Amino acid sequence: MESAGVRKLRVVVAKPGLDGHDRGAKIIARALRDAGMEVIYTGLHQTPEQIVETVIQEDADAVGLSILSGAHMTLVPRIVDLLREQGVDDVLVTVGGTIPGHDIPELKRVGVAAVFTPGAPLCDIIDFLLENVGERTPA
Amino acid sequence: MMHPVTAPSTFEDWQAAYGLSAERSEPFKTLSGEPVKALYTEADLPASAAIGLPGVYPFTRGVYPSMYRGRLWTVRQFAGFGTAEETNERFHYLLAHGQQGLSTAFDMPSLMGHDSDHALSLGEVGREGVAIDTLDDMQTLFEGIDVGEVSVSMTINAPAAIMLAFYVVAAERQGIAPDRLSGTIQADILKEYIAQKEWCFPVDPAMRLLGDMVEWCSTDMPRWHPVSISGYHIREAGATAAQELAFTLKDGLTYVEEAIERGLDVDDFAPRLSFFFNAQIDFFEEIAKYRAARRIWARELRETFGACNPKSWLMRFHTQTAGVSLTAQQPLNNITRTAIEALAGVLGGTQSLHTNSYDEALALPTEEAVQIAMRTQQVIAHETGVTNTIDPLGGSYFVEALTDRLEELAYDYFRRIDELGGMVEAVKQNFPQREIADASYELQTEIDAGERVVVGVNRFQSHGDADIQTLRIDPALERKQLDRLQGVRARRDAVAVEAALADLRAAAAHPRTNLMPALLQCARAHASEGEIIVALQDIWGRYLETPVY
Numbered sequence: 001m002e003s004a005g006v007r008k009l010r011v012v013v014a015k016p017g018l019d020g021h022d023r024g025a026k027i028i029a030r031a032l033r034d035a036g037m038e039v040i041y042t043g044l045h046q047t048p049e050q051i052v053e054t055v056i057q058e059d060a061d062a063v064g065l066s067i068l069s070g071a072h073m074t075l076v077p078r079i080v081d082l083l084r085e086q087g088v089d090d091v092l093v094t095v096g097g098t099i100p101g102h103d104i105p106e107l108k109r110v111g112v113a114a115v116f117t118p119g120a121p122l123c124d125i126i127d128f129l130l131e132n133v134g135e136r137t138p139a
Numbered sequence: 140m141m142h143p144v145t146a147p148s149t150f151e152d153w154q155a156a157y158g159l160s161a162e163r164s165e166p167f168k169t170l171s172g173e174p175v176k177a178l179y180t181e182a183d184l185p186a187s188a189a190i191g192l193p194g195v196y197p198f199t200r201g202v203y204p205s206m207y208r209g210r211l212w213t214v215r216q217f218a219g220f221g222t223a224e225e226t227n228e229r230f231h232y233l234l235a236h237g238q239q240g241l242s243t244a245f246d247m248p249s250l251m252g253h254d255s256d257h258a259l260s261l262g263e264v265g266r267e268g269v270a271i272d273t274l275d276d277m278q279t280l281f282e283g284i285d286v287g288e289v290s291v292s293m294t295i296n297a298p299a300a301i302m303l304a305f306y307v308v309a310a311e312r313q314g315i316a317p318d319r320l321s322g323t324i325q326a327d328i329l330k331e332y333i334a335q336k337e338w339c340f341p342v343d344p345a346m347r348l349l350g351d352m353v354e355w356c357s358t359d360m361p362r363w364h365p366v367s368i369s370g371y372h373i374r375e376a377g378a379t380a381a382q383e384l385a386f387t388l389k390d391g392l393t394y395v396e397e398a399i400e401r402g403l404d405v406d407d408f409a410p411r412l413s414f415f416f417n418a419q420i421d422f423f424e425e426i427a428k429y430r431a432a433r434r435i436w437a438r439e440l441r442e443t444f445g446a447c448n449p450k451s452w453l454m455r456f457h458t459q460t461a462g463v464s465l466t467a468q469q470p471l472n473n474i475t476r477t478a479i480e481a482l483a484g485v486l487g488g489t490q491s492l493h494t495n496s497y498d499e500a501l502a503l504p505t506e507e508a509v510q511i512a513m514r515t516q517q518v519i520a521h522e523t524g525v526t527n528t529i530d531p532l533g534g535s536y537f538v539e540a541l542t543d544r545l546e547e548l549a550y551d552y553f554r555r556i557d558e559l560g561g562m563v564e565a566v567k568q569n570f571p572q573r574e575i576a577d578a579s580y581e582l583q584t585e586i587d588a589g590e591r592v593v594v595g596v597n598r599f600q601s602h603g604d605a606d607i608q609t610l611r612i613d614p615a616l617e618r619k620q621l622d623r624l625q626g627v628r629a630r631r632d633a634v635a636v637e638a639a640l641a642d643l644r645a646a647a648a649h650p651r652t653n654l655m656p657a658l659l660q661c662a663r664a665h666a667s668e669g670e671i672i673v674a675l676q677d678i679w680g681r682y683l684e685t686p687v688y
Binding site: 017018019020021022023026027029030031041043044045047069070071073074075098099100101102117118119121122123 | 247248250251253258259260261262263266267331335336337375376377463465466467468499500501502503576579580583584586587593595596597606609611612614684686688
C-alpha cells in the first residue's frame with residue numbers, strides 16, 4: 001500500500017461524443033503529465049460506458065471530460081450517473097470545452113466539480129486538481 | 140567637416156541609431172514563432188519575377204488580373220443546425236441578407252457517418268450542424284432554393300461521396316442535371332486523419348472513395364469543385380502557419396498524384412481543385428501564407444505535374460477566420476479579432492470568406508451575431524477602400540520577405556514528408572499529427588507564461604464578464620429528426636434498399652469499380668447515410684487512431 005503524498009495523481013482525460021476537437025484534451029493531457037500526474041488519454045469518440053470503464057480500470061482519482069460538440073447536457077449527466085451506478089463516488093469529475101454559462105449551474109448540480117471554458121489557464125486546472133483530489137485517501 | 144543634422148541616411152546609420160534606442164522586452168516573433176526583424180528593406184525583397192503581376196504565373200499577387208476591381212469575394216457564411224427544416228429557414232434568411240452562396244454545416248453524426256438513431260448520436264443530433272440522414276432530408280434542406288442558380292458548399296469529408304449522391308439526386312428531383320450544379324464539397328480526407336478526426340474508414344479505402352468521386356465529377360459535374368483542400372482544421376488543431384501551408388499543399392499534391400495514377404489528365408481535374416485556409420490573428424504572417432500558397436501551387440502544378448492549362452495552376456481559396464482565436468472572456472472583443480483576420484484574408488486575395496460570430500467560443504451563433512459577422516465583411520468590402528487596388532501590400536519589404544520564408548519552410552516539410560514515403564505514409568506514421576501537437580502545446584505554454592498576450596484572457600481581464608445571450612438548440616429537435624428518419628424507413632421500399640446496398644458492397648469489393656453510380660442508386664432508394672457507411676465498412680473495416688500528444 002502506498003502512503004499519501006507518494007502516489008501520483010491518476011487522471012483520465014476523456015473525449016466523449018463525436019466531435020474531433022482534441023487540441024484542448026491533448027494539451028491538458030500533456031500539461032498534467034508534465035505536472036507529474038499519471039495521465040490516461042482515452043482518444044476520441046468514446047461512449048459514456050467506455051469512459052466509466054476506463055476510470056474504473058485505471059483506478060483514476062479524477063476524470064476530465066472534453067466536449068466541444070454541444071452534447072454536454074446529454075453526455076455529462078449520463079457519465080456521472082453511470083459512475084454512481086458503478087459505486088464510484090470518489091472520482092473528481094471536471095468538464096472542459098465550449099460550455100455556455102447558462103449550462104454550468106446544472107452541470108455542477110449533477111456533480112461536476114468544475115467547468116473550464118476556452119482560455120482557462122493550464123495552471124488553474126492543475127491547481128484545481130491538486131487542491132481537490134489531494135484529500136483522497138489512497139486505496 | 141560638419142556632420143549633417145538630418146536623420147540617419149544609410150542602413151548602417153539607422154542600425155546604429157536603433158542600437159541606441161530602447162526596445163520592448165517582448166520577443167519579436169510571429170504567432171508561429173518566426174523571428175521578425177526590426178526593419179525590412181529593399182535587401183529583403185526576392186527577385187522581382189517571384190512577385191510578378193496579378194493573374195500572371197506564379198500568381199503571388201492574385202489569381203485574376205482584375206481581382207476585387209472586377210468582382211468582390213463571395214460572402215459565404217457556414218450555417219446549419221437542427222433538422223433540415225430549421226437550416227432551410229436559415230438559408231433563406233442568409234440569401235435574403237445578401238449572401239451569394241450557401242455553405243452547409245452538418246451535425247456530428249452526419250459528419251461521422253452515423254444515423255440520428257445510432258447509439259453514439261445521442262445528444263449530438265442537430266447540435267453542431269444540420270442532421271441529414273437520407274435523401275428526404277437533403278430535399279428539405281434545399282426546398283425553395285434553385286440549386287441550379289446558387290452555388291452550394293458542403294463541409295463534409297469521410298462521407299462526402301454519399302452526401303454528394305444525396306445532393307445530386309435531390310437536384311434531379313428539382314429537375315436539375317448534375318452538370319448544372321456548382322459548388323464545393325470539402326472531401327479532404329487526409330486532413331481528417333491529421334487534424335479534424337472525422338473518419339469512417341481506414342486511410343487507403345478512404346483515398347479510393349475520394350478518387351472515385353473526383354473521377355466521376357470530372358466527367359459528370361464539370362462545374363463542381365469535388366475537393367476543398369483544407370488547412371483550416373489543421374491550423375485550428377494547433378499548427379503553425381508554415382505547417383498549415385505545408386501539410387495542406389502536400390495533401391493537395393497527393394490528390395493530384397493519385398488522380399494522375401488513375402489515368403486522369405491533370406488538366407481535366409486540377410482546375411476544379413480549390414483550397415480552404417484559416418485566417419489567424421497574426422496579420423502579415425497570414426497574408427504571406429496565402430501569397431506563398433499560390434506561388435507553390437502554381438509552380439508544382441506546372442513544373443512537377445506538367446499541367447498546361449493555366450487554370451490548373453491557379454490556387455483559388457476560401458478563407459475562414461480563426462475559431463480558436465475567439466475567447467469566451469469579453470466575447471465582444473471577438474468582433475475586432477474577426478475583422479482583422481478577415482482583412483488579412485482579403486489582402487491575401489481570398490475568393491470567398493466566412494467571418495466567425497463573436498459568440499462562437501460559447502455556442503453556435505445567434506442570428507444577431509451572424510449578422511454582425513456578415514456586416515464586418517461588408518464594411519471591409521464597401522467602406523475601407525482596400526478593394527480599390529489589387530494586392531496593395533505587394534512589394535512590401537516585410538510581406539515579400541515573409542512570403543519567401545513561408546515558402547522555404549513549406550519546402551522543408553515537403554522534403555521531410557517525402558523522406559517518410561509521401562503524405563499518406565506520413566499520416567499513417569502520425570508525423571503531421573505529432574508536429575501539430577508539439578506546436579499547439581508550445582503556444583499554450585507561452586500563453587500560460589504570459590509571454591503571449593491574449594486580451595481579456597491573460598491580460599486586461601475584467602471581472603464579471605457580461606453573460607451574453609447564446610443560441611439554445613431545442614432538445615426537441617433531436618426527437619423531431621428521429622421521427623423524420625423513422626418515417627422514411629417506414630415509407631421506403633425495403634427490398635430496393637437492400638438491393639442497392641448489396642450492389643454497393645459488391646462494387647466496394649472491386650477496387651477498380653467506381654462507386655458513384657452505386658451510391659446514387661442507394662440515395663434514390665432512400666438508404667440512410669449510416670446504412671451506406673456500414674455497408675462499406677463491412678468490406679473496408681474502420682479506422683483506429685493511436686493518439687499522439
